Amino acid sequence: MYDAIVVGARCAGASTALLLARRGHRVLVVDRSSIPSDVISTHFLWPHGMSYLNRWGVLDQVKAVTPTYTAIELVNDGIRLTGSVPPELLREYFRDLHGDDSGVVQSYASVRRRVLDQILVEAAAKAGAEVRTGFSVRELIIEDGRVVGVRGRSVDGQTVEERARVVIGADGRNSFVARTLGLPKFDERPRCTFAYWSYFSGFDPGPGQIHRRGRLACAVVPTNFEQNMVLVWGPSDWSREFRADVPGNFQKALDFVSPELGELVRSRGVQEERFYGAAHAIGDAANRMVLRAYARWQETACTDPAAAGAVPRLRHRIEHTQHLRPADVPLLARLGVTASMQPTHCTSDIPLTSRMLAGRDLASYAWRSLLDTGATVAFGSDAPVEDPDPFYGIHAAVTRQQPDGTPPGGVDPHERLDLDAALHGFTAAGAYASYEEHLKGRLRPGMLADFIALPADPYQVEPADLRDLTVALTVVGGVVRWQR
Ligand SMILES: Cc1cc2nc3c(=O)[nH]c(=O)nc-3n(C[C@H](O)[C@H](O)[C@H](O)COP(=O)(O)OP(=O)(O)OC[C@H]3O[C@@H](n4cnc5c(N)ncnc54)[C@H](O)[C@@H]3O)c2cc1C
Numbered sequence: 446m447y448d449a450i451v452v453g454a455r456c457a458g459a460s461t462a463l464l465l466a467r468r469g470h471r472v473l474v475v476d477r478s479s480i481p482s483d484v485i486s487t488h489f490l491w492p493h494g495m496s497y498l499n500r501w502g503v504l505d506q507v508k509a510v511t512p513t514y515t516a517i518e519l520v521n522d523g524i525r526l527t528g529s530v531p532p533e534l535l536r537e538y539f540r541d542l543h544g545d546d547s548g549v550v551q552s553y554a555s556v557r558r559r560v561l562d563q564i565l566v567e568a569a570a571k572a573g574a575e576v577r578t579g580f581s582v583r584e585l586i587i588e589d590g591r592v593v594g595v596r597g598r599s600v601d602g603q604t605v606e607e608r609a610r611v612v613i614g615a616d617g618r619n620s621f622v623a624r625t626l627g628l629p630k631f632d633e634r635p636r637c638t639f640a641y642w643s644y645f646s647g648f649d650p651g652p653g654q655i656h657r658r659g660r661l662a663c664a665v666v667p668t669n670f671e672q673n674m675v676l677v678w679g680p681s682d683w684s685r686e687f688r689a690d691v692p693g694n695f696q697k698a699l700d701f702v703s704p705e706l707g708e709l710v711r712s713r714g715v716q717e718e719r720f721y722g723a724a725h726a727i728g729d730a731a732n733r734m735v736l737r738a739y740a741r742w743q744e745t746a747c748t749d750p751a752a753a754g755a756v757p758r759l760r761h762r763i764e765h766t767q768h769l770r771p772a773d774v775p776l777l778a779r780l781g782v783t784a785s786m787q788p789t790h791c792t793s794d795i796p797l798t799s800r801m802l803a804g805r806d807l808a809s810y811a812w813r814s815l816l817d818t819g820a821t822v823a824f825g826s827d828a829p830v831e832d833p834d835p836f837y838g839i840h841a842a843v844t845r846q847q848p849d850g851t852p853p854g855g856v857d858p859h860e861r862l863d864l865d866a867a868l869h870g871f872t873a874a875g876a877y878a879s880y881e882e883h884l885k886g887r888l889r890p891g892m893l894a895d896f897i898a899l900p901a902d903p904y905q906v907e908p909a910d911l912r913d914l915t916v917a918l919t920v921v922g923g924v925v926r927w928q929r
Contacts, residue, residue, distance in 0.1 A: 447473045447609035450595055451574075452582050452622050454480060455558070458615030459565035459576075463501060466572035473607055474566075474574050475597065477581035479921070481563035481884065481893075484617075487642055487676055489555045489653070489666055492530045493538065500548035506564045512667040513554040514652035520703065521657050529553075553653060555666035555674050559884075579921070580605070585612065585625050592626070601919070601927045639684035641695055642676035644668070645714035656703040663702045665710075670883075672717050675699070675710055725764040729807055732769050736776050762823070762878055765790070766815075769808045778819040783878045786812065787827040788841035788867070795847060795856060812842065812870070813860045823878040824870035835871050839903070840912035842867035850909060864904060864911075894923035 449465050451458045454476035462474035490498075495513070498504040507513075519526045529551050536546035570576045579600030586594035586606065594608035614622025622628075650673055653666040661679045668674045677698040679687070687694045700707035724735040739761050766777070766784040777784055791810035798809060808814055815822050824842065826833045840848075842862045845855030855861055862870070876886030884893050898918040903911060919927040 453615035462574040466574040475580040481559040640678035647715040823874040
């Protein structure tokens, strides 16, 4: 029995858990997502937010990895203002709301949510709150008209029930807690703005800048990982048109609102993330169509002749990439497109492909060929279409055989992978595809300690037995989450 269960472990949830735990309450904070991770949100913090972080004692941790500054430049239809929120105004704000103005700071920062939320979650845990990520609340337990607990699915798929004196919904704008209880909404604002943003390295914009011209605005703010968040926003009723060509319109909007910023991003900016696409293509014609679209997009995106032929920073993917025309195999590496594949498709599809594709000149499930051309091949399971057990996938990648060992030698045996390549596909390559190679996919200092322990060495077992490997222990973020 806890004093409080907090549903949602990000800005609102982790900080609530932190404050309650510091007051000596027994707190459980749960989140269905894994943290660190990003959310759909930009992450600009005004001095008010920074002051809260300071009051909670975590600002130094944020500042250690995030550029901060005390003045911001606002350019409104050509009128340039530089300054900060006056300290007296800030103090008044905190006195009015909290009765004291301790810890007020005048700084700004743009801290990635994968950084900020992690710092807050760790602070909550350090304060004594129990943190469970990968825990999805499915039901509120209501007795005598009161919420007395939650029922949900834990990271290992078990249904778990926990009880507390209070349950706090910090589960975001589509709050499950609020919906379940039919809580009234207040201070609702109509949707009025669309925004697109991305991350660029290659230039130093100085402190944050916000520009507005007419109904469009843009901003550039330095953020973590030596990158800058560049953001464009405008009225919702223009979003449909904007969406028709996001990269093109993004640059056009920058050029219109701030020609200097537009020039800086065009000439020096290296786009590190998004806007990326993930298309789903199985058949050879669909794969060719998607590859052509990516190639066309790249031609328009890479206007710098020096960049021609360079590996693009955007990590477009093709989900499945099952059947390719042989001539298209080298295209993925050339375009920097990740083949996101699911090895068990190869073996589950044998009855279908042997009947329908016999005699066709196709590179099907061409893992070895793709790797040989230098493409990134990231593996997954495609659950719930296939069983999520990664050992089934590893077995399929290494043997290309069905569980009963057929066909002998595997289907298209030249496309079989060795165990190293199969494990790489399921770990480091997946992390690369989701821009998380600095956090996941390998065991190295500074990365998340997400790993499993096996009762048998997979390099010592027969390939046919890889399917039967089991897990003895699961560690997520350095914490043992499951043990046989
Ligand atoms: C496009 C956009 C741009 C924005 N830009 C900024 C900005 O620059 N600066 C700023 O300060 N704010 C910005 N915001 C607002 C900011 O994103 C939100 O105010 C903030 O994320 C709210 O934090 P939260 O902790 O309340 O909720 P969230 O960040 O939404 O976290 C809620 C958590 O609850 C978890 N959850 C939900 N349901 C369940 C369940 N049933 N069981 C378990 N867990 C569950 C989710 O997994 C999630 O991790 C922006 C928002 C948007 C949409």
